[in-house]
Amino acid sequence: MKIIDKLAKIDRRIIYLILAVVVILPMIFPSVLRVRVMPPVEKLFHAVDNVPKEKALIIDFDYAPQTAPELEPMGFALLRHAFRKRTKVLILSLYVQMLGLAQNALTEVIEEFNSVAETNTDSIIYGRDYVFLGWVPPPIIPILGMGESITNVYQVDYYGNRTDTLPLMKEIKNYNNVGLLVSLSGSDPPEWWIAYAQNRFGLQVGAGVTAVSASKYFSYYQTGQFSGLMVGMKGAAEYEEMIEKELAIKSRRIASEALPPLTYAHLVIMVFIVIGNISFLMQRRKK
């Protein structure tokens, strides 16, 4: 019975140590785990893929450093998909803290494309292929205002250029010229896009959310209010799988690389839950 008592009282430092080891080791020896693509991600992929040539895709980068490991790979994958398909892209953030991470993702993906581009047509050019709109507070203003006029809400872009002088913004006036908006967020913005932009202007909305906040978003996915949904690290890995399979985009698969540590960490937690329950049940039987 001594073992049972010991199992019921494992020192938290031992748990921390085991968890640290199973998370760090797969990072030192990286590998990629293939995933099965589930319908919510597949639908989002097709929604992005089917954005008409004359319309734009808006990506709302609303993740902070805390949620970036889950959501940033989604942003990378979406940008790669859109630029490969030559879809017009507008980038924005509803909060100021997120702008730096959005800029980071943009710079990295654009460099990838432009480093292999041979002509001006192949390159991703600012103002022609994409515009970084930046941030306008409070969030409700851009969500509602873009339904009437995007350049009126974002009079200058992130870099300080007047948006009405950019060639792309002469074609993309308001939500009528937007094929899809994808909100990447660890909190409420995907709901706001549904409540204000979709209900009032009929905007198609997709979302990429953290695993911990996903449960509430499945209601919107089930009703068709979300055109597709990516959930957590696995959702990002599924999207990476889709763009590699369907569009032959061979780039670093950040989310797929992060799956082994995530898998082992989950397994460790599950093992400890089982140990905790076995000792709990045996102690209860003893009493």
Next chain:
Amino acid sequence: MKRTFPLFLVLIFGIFALLPYIIPHPIIQNTDELLRNNLLKILSAFALVLGLGSLLKVHTDKIKRKRENWEYSWVLIMTFIITSIIGLFGGVSGTGILPTSIGSFPFDIQTIYFNVVVPLGSTMFAMLAFFMASAAYRAFRARSTEATLLLIAGFIVMLGVLPLGNRISPHLPSFAQWIMDVPNVAGQRGILFGVALGAVATSLKIILGIERSWLGGGGGK
């Protein structure tokens, strides 16, 4: 007057916020656009100043009265001042009125963001994994039928969302997805309806002046 005027404003603007959804007339739509794009922006700028002022007031007060953990208030005030100075002079990315740098290290908001905010935020969240593992081991026990059901559902979803789940059985990810799509959505939808109805009721109470606690001064009913 001090209380009646704000209540009157809330009544007028509260009702007006609803109108554009149900009246497509250009007068209503244009006024709504004007209010949102101009008045709301100005109001939020004032709110930002008030918020920052209030934050500083609370923390200077905490330091003066030496309340619990008052030392951390110094950290907040100092970082607030340093960030403001760097932001004012260095701008977002070296575009301020007096950009300064030491070697290749520029003093601007982007530098602070990538070298302070990002690592601190990531560290905070990364540490949660350790606390969650320890808490799950201690608290996630099959004490009752409901707790056992939750435990089983949790295990299936955890395994289902991992690549390993598909290797154990190709039905496992689909079953995990079903749990998220059906029982989870049923519960979530109930909560959503409850929250929405609660929000409507509270909004109506505020618009009609029944709920007045937002006015401050302990005058709530």
